[in-house]
Amino acid sequence: MSRKYIHQIIAISACLSMGCGMNASATTADIFAIPKGSGAATTVAGFDGNIWFAATLGNYIGKMSPKGELLATYKDGMSPLCGPDRIARGPDGNLWFTELLCNKIGRITPDGKITEFSDGLSKGLIGARPFGIAAGPDGHMWFTESGTGKIGRISTSGVITEFNASSALKMPTDIVAGPDGNLWFTERFGGRIGRMSTQGKVTYFKTESAPAAMLVNINTGRDGALWFTELFSKGTGSVGRITTTGQVTHFQQGLSKPGAPVSIVNGPDGNMWFVEYFGSKVGFVDPNGQIHEEPHKLGFGVVPDGISVGPDGNLWFTEVLGDKIVRITLP
Numbered sequence: 001m002s003r004k005y006i007h008q009i010i011a012i013s014a015c016l017s018m019g020c021g022m023n024a025s026a027t028t029a030d031i032f033a034i035p036k037g038s039g040a041a042t043t044v045a046g047f048d049g050n051i052w053f054a055a056t057l058g059n060y061i062g063k064m065s066p067k068g069e070l071l072a073t074y075k076d077g078m079s080p081l082c083g084p085d086r087i088a089r090g091p092d093g094n095l096w097f098t099e100l101l102c103n104k105i106g107r108i109t110p111d112g113k114i115t116e117f118s119d120g121l122s123k124g125l126i127g128a129r130p131f132g133i134a135a136g137p138d139g140h141m142w143f144t145e146s147g148t149g150k151i152g153r154i155s156t157s158g159v160i161t162e163f164n165a166s167s168a169l170k171m172p173t174d175i176v177a178g179p180d181g182n183l184w185f186t187e188r189f190g191g192r193i194g195r196m197s198t199q200g201k202v203t204y205f206k207t208e209s210a211p212a213a214m215l216v217n218i219n220t221g222r223d224g225a226l227w228f229t230e231l232f233s234k235g236t237g238s239v240g241r242i243t244t245t246g247q248v249t250h251f252q253q254g255l256s257k258p259g260a261p262v263s264i265v266n267g268p269d270g271n272m273w274f275v276e277y278f279g280s281k282v283g284f285v286d287p288n289g290q291i292h293e294e295p296h297k298l299g300f301g302v303v304p305d306g307i308s309v310g311p312d313g314n315l316w317f318t319e320v321l322g323d324k325i326v327r328i329t330l331p
Contacts, residue, residue, distance in 0.1 A: 026331040029282075029296035031324050032068035040318040040325065041085045042263075042306030047093050048110045049311045053318060053325060054084040054097050061087070061097065061108050064325055066312040077114030078106065086133045086174070088141070092156040096133055096141045103127035105143065105154050120160030122148045128162075132174035137181050138198045144172035144185055151175070151185065151196055163200035166190065174217045176226070180244040184226050186215035193218070193228065193242050205246040209233045215240075217263045219272075223287075227272050229261040237261050239274060239285050254291030255283070263307045267315060269330055275304035275317050282307070282317070282328060298326065 034040060039057025046052045050071060051064045059082060063071045078084070083101035090096045090107070097106045103123070104116045121128040122145065129147030136142045136153070143152045149167035154160045166172045170190035178184045183196045191211045192204045207215065213233035221227050221241070228240045230250075236259030238252040255261070255276075262277040271284035276293075280302050283293040298304060302322030310316045315328040 027294055027296070028329045029294075029298075030068060030327045030329070031298075031319075032064065032070070032327070034062060034064075034070060034323055034325055035073065036323055038062070038323050039320055040306070040323070041320060042087050043308045043310075043316045043318055043325065044087045044089060044095060045308060045311045046095065046110065047089070051310050051316050051325065052087060052095055052108075053306070054087040056083045056085050056100075056320075059083065061095070061106075061112075061114070063112075066310060066314075066327075068325070068327060072112060074108060074112040074114060076112075077116065079104065079116060082106075082116075086131060088133045088135060090141055090156060091135050091139050094156075096135075096154075098130040098133050098143055100129055100131055100146070103129065103147075105130055105133070105141070105152075105160070107158075115158070117154060117158040117160060119158075120162065121145075121152065122150065122162060124148075126168070128152065132172070132185065134176045134183070136183055136198060137177050142175055142177075142183050144175050146171045146173065146188075151183065151194075151200075151202075163196065163202075165194060165196060165202050170211075173215065176218050176220060178226055178244060179220055179224050182244075184218055184242075186218050186228055188214055188216065191215070193226070193248075195244075203246075205242060205248065207240055207242070207248050207250075209238075209240075209250075219264050219266060221266050221272055222270065227264050227266075227285075229264050229274060231260045231262060231277060235259075237276070239264065239272065239291065249289070251285050251289050251291055253289075254293065256281075256293060263305050263317065265307045265309055265315070267330070268309060268313050273307060273315055273328075275307050277303055277305065280304060282315070282326075294328070296328070298322070
């Protein structure tokens with residue numbers, strides 16, 4: 001047999017085994033149950049090598065091992081009906097979270113001790129309604145106030161300062177520290193991305209999407225830009241990218257209905273990974289801007305959210321209504 005035909009046979013065999021032309025997924029999904037009624041919203045890699053999550057409906061902070069074992073649920077020190085939502089790593093070795101329903105910022109140590117802070121937050125009929133939270137470049141935690149339109153800063157000792165930024169009608173939502181030393185945040189109903197200096201100076205950039213597009217999550221990419229999600233733009237929602245100079249690009253090709261990307265993270269494989277709120281799928285945007293949806297079946301109406309990279313290098317996210325934590329193992 002000639003060398004030419006041997007090469008063809010090898011190529012065909014490789015094609016069949018690897019799913020050539022079928023977009024076969026090399027990732028695996030493992031789904032782990034948590035207590036019923038938890039309504040977990042977000043996940044984060046803990047400093048102790050475990051996965052931590054904020055259970056909004058269950059009113060607790062949970063801890064899970066990389067193997068999927070539920071290690072603990074922490075409630076002591078948290079006020080009733082506070083609804084912990086976003087959770088993030090702090091510069092002090094603790095995790096910080098927002099308590100949307102009772103207008104507080106929470107801190108939890110690696111051994112589960114919870115402390116709440118509220119002095120300095122706007123009060124009033126609705127209150128501050130803190131939502132997104134992230135570590136800033138200045139050694140403080142920064143958060144959005146969906147009830148007032150302000151951006152807040154809290155020191156690791158609990159001192160809160162508020163800055164005028166947006167409005168309650170536009171609802172600042174998620175926030176992240178950018179590669180340029182500023183804080184970047186989304187407006188859920190404003191159709192804009194905000195950039196704030198650590199001194200409180202704000203600049204806005206229009207995303208060219210209607211206010212009803214509902215911008216939600218924002219995160220940094222390894223390309224030096226910020227990536228964000230839009231729930232309702234262009235029928236299926238979209239993933240957006242904004243440079244630190246304000247140039248915006250939208251990505252939608254490859255996204256199936258009903259879609260609705262809600263949470264996004266920079267994956268260890270160089271792709272931007274996201275979960276779809278209504279599509280109940282996980283997908284990624286590759287460096288060429290093409291969207292790929294993974295074939296994993298998460299179940300109808302489980303509402304995935306809060307994707308993050310775990311300490312094990314895999315992707316983790318919640319099923320808000322499914323009361324599950326999901327691990328996506330990358331090849």
